[in-house]
Amino acid sequence: MRESAQSADLLEWYDRHARELPWRISPGARRAGIVPDPYRVWLSEIMLQQTTVAAVKAYFEKFTARWPTVVELANAQDADVMAAWAGLGYxxxxxxLLKCARVVRDAFGGVFPDTHDALIELPGVGRYTAxxxxxxxxxxxxxxxxxNVERVMARLFDEHQPLPGAKTVLTEYAASLTPDLRPGDYAQAVMDLGATICTPKRPACGLCPWRRNCAAWDAGTxxxxxxxxxxxxxxxxxGxxxxxxxxxxxxxxxRRPDSGLLGGMLGWPGSDWIEGTxxxxxPIRAEWKTLNGEARHTFTHFHLRLTVKTALVPMDRKPLRGEFVDQAxxxxxxxxxxxxxxxxxSR
Structure with missing residues (x-):
């Protein structure tokens, strides 16, 4: 059975310092025989993609209160799920999420498959999530x-090849340390180490359980x-x-088209988003008033500046696009x- 002194040191640290997260089973609970709910693990991992733990917590609790099982999520209306997701981005x-939940319901009887190879075949599940x-x-x-794990490995092995090119070698470093004993706790332990000790700025090296093995600590890098x-x-x-x-x-x-940015989400009718004017x-014949200021937002690949125009229209005016939603x-x-x-x- 593969286990190194380093992984044992980290697991000992994790047993004392594991973060309390709404989707996590504590180390003590796992030792007592309580196993994680795959639905909650999967849901949290999807939500955490490119999103912080702080931002995800409230959404996770809202989703699991409303749809406590993968089957209940699969049975939900698309519009309800998209509305509940609003503000979380991506x-x-x-x-x-809905596609995957419905595959798990229909193809697996509401039970998540338990292997990497089967999980990676699910919609929206990539190598990391699987x-x-x-x-x-x-x-x-x-x-x-x-x-977090990339940062820990880069420092532990004093790897100076820049990301994203270094991803392969950093994954190899991580693989060399992954144990057969308590691998689930170990995976969370490395992530916790990066999130709380081996932070992007001012890492707390004096508190790190891996300091004596850390090549970057020795090199001062x-x-x-x-x-x-x-x-x-x-x-x-x-726009x-x-x-x-x-x-x-x-x-x-x-409602925006299913494909593309903000796909499937409700929003204001508008122009294309382009780099010119x-x-x-x-969307409707009216006397439009241009507001001062812009609605500004940053997406992964560009910054957006929206000019906002408002109008009050009579009851009998029909829109060219979109539909009216009652104020209530x-x-x-x-x-x-x-x-x-x-x-x-606009308010």
């Missing part, structure tokens, strides 16, 4: 590498690592958002963040 995750669920939920010895290839400057795109209210208070909304794309049925919280910013400007 909305393709929510669409894949490894994380197999390890954490089913205690399989899989190599789980996220940004910990704060320099991991090195990263400089990112290209993000372009700025511009127009049209916020129309009917005299009875109803609000004109449009956007063309008018009014409208909640700004159901909008993605950039659309909510436009709404805040």
């Amino acid at each position: 909305y393709a995750r929510a669409r894949n 490894a994380a669920v197999a390890s954490i939920a089913f205690d399989r010895s899989e190599v789980v590498v996220d940004g 910990a704060e320099e690592l991991p090195k990263k290839t400089p990112k290209k400057k993000k372009p700025i795109r511009h 127009i958002a049209y916020v129309a209210r009917r005299v009875d208070g109803a609000i004109l909304l449009e 956007p063309e008018e794309a009014t 049925d409208f909640s700004p919280a159901d909008l993605p963040t950039v659309m909510r910013k436009a709404f805040d400007l």
